[in-house]
Amino acid sequence: MNTKSDQRPQTGTADWNEYARHRGRVLHREELADNVHLYVVEKPDDFNFRPGQAVELAIDEQEWREQKRPFTLTSLPSNPRLEFVIKSYPVISNPEHEGMTEHLGRDICVGDRVIFGDAWGAIEYSGPGVFIAGGAGITPFIAIIRQLEQEQKLAGNRLFFSNKRVRDVFLQGELFRCLGHRVVCTLTEETHPDYESGRIDKDWLQSRVKSFDQQFYVCGPPPMVDDISVALQELGADPHAIVTEDTE
Incomplete structure (x- = not known):
C-alpha cells in the first residue's frame, strides 16, 4: 500500500513551539452541513503547501494552544487566504475528541486566531x-x-x-x-x-x-x-x- 506522506509532527506539548510557527485570524466562517464549517484564515507570507496536505492546528487561547489537531487545507496554494473545512464532534457523543473541534465549531468567531505548523504530507495526487x-x-x-x-x-x-x-x-x-x-x-x-x-x-x-x-x-x-x-x-x-x- 502506498502512503504518500512527509513526516507528521509528533503529538504532545514538547514540540509545540517548533510546529506552531504560523498564526492567522479567522476572516470568515460558514456552516456547510451538520457540524461542518468552512473557515477562511489569514495566510502567512512564509507558508507554503501542496494540494492534499494538512497542518497541526490549535486555537490561540491559553487553555487550547496545546490541543492541536490535524486538519487538511482545502484552498489552492495560489489562493491568498487559507481555507479549512472542519467537522465538529460534540464531546457528549464523541468523548475521544476532547472538545477541541466542538469549541472550534461552537465558539470561534471572525477575528479569533488559530496557530498552526508547517504543512505535512497526507495524500498526494499520482494520476487519474x-x-x-x-x-x-x-x-x-x-x-x-x-x-x-x-x-x-x-x-x-x-x-x-x-x-x-x-x-x-x-x-x-x-x-x-x-x-x-x-x-x-x-x-x-x-x-x-x-x-x-x-x-x-x-x-x-x-x-x-x-x-x-x-x-x-x-x-x-x-x-x-x-x-x-x-x-x-x-x-x-x-x-x-x-x-x-x-x-x-
Whole structure:
C-alpha cells in the first residue's frame, strides 16, 4: 500500500513551539452541513503547501494552544487566504475528541486566531483514478480536485463520497460541477431518492468499478480505509496504487 506522506509532527506539548510557527485570524466562517464549517484564515507570507496536505492546528487561547489537531487545507496554494473545512464532534457523543473541534465549531468567531505548523504530507495526487471518501475524509480531495479543475486535468477521475445522512453531505454542488456524473454519493444510515444507499465495501465497488488497474485514493475513518484497502486488493488493485493518508 502506498502512503504518500512527509513526516507528521509528533503529538504532545514538547514540540509545540517548533510546529506552531504560523498564526492567522479567522476572516470568515460558514456552516456547510451538520457540524461542518468552512473557515477562511489569514495566510502567512512564509507558508507554503501542496494540494492534499494538512497542518497541526490549535486555537490561540491559553487553555487550547496545546490541543492541536490535524486538519487538511482545502484552498489552492495560489489562493491568498487559507481555507479549512472542519467537522465538529460534540464531546457528549464523541468523548475521544476532547472538545477541541466542538469549541472550534461552537465558539470561534471572525477575528479569533488559530496557530498552526508547517504543512505535512497526507495524500498526494499520482494520476487519474478513483477517489473514495468517507465523511470529512473528503477534505484532502477538495484541493486536489480544485487544482485538477484549474489545470483542466479532471478527465479520468471519479469520486465516491459516503456519508451517514443527507444533512452530513457538503460541497456537493461544487463536486458535481467539477466531475458531473462521475460523482457517486451514498448514504449509510438513511435512504433518499437523490442518493445511493449502502456502505462502500467489496461488493459495492465491484458493481461500480470496471477496472481495478488504476489509482485509488482513500480517506475517511480508519476502519473504513482499512476495509476498503483490503477490498481493493482482493479485487485486483495494485497495493502500490492505493494511496491513503499516513496517520502514524
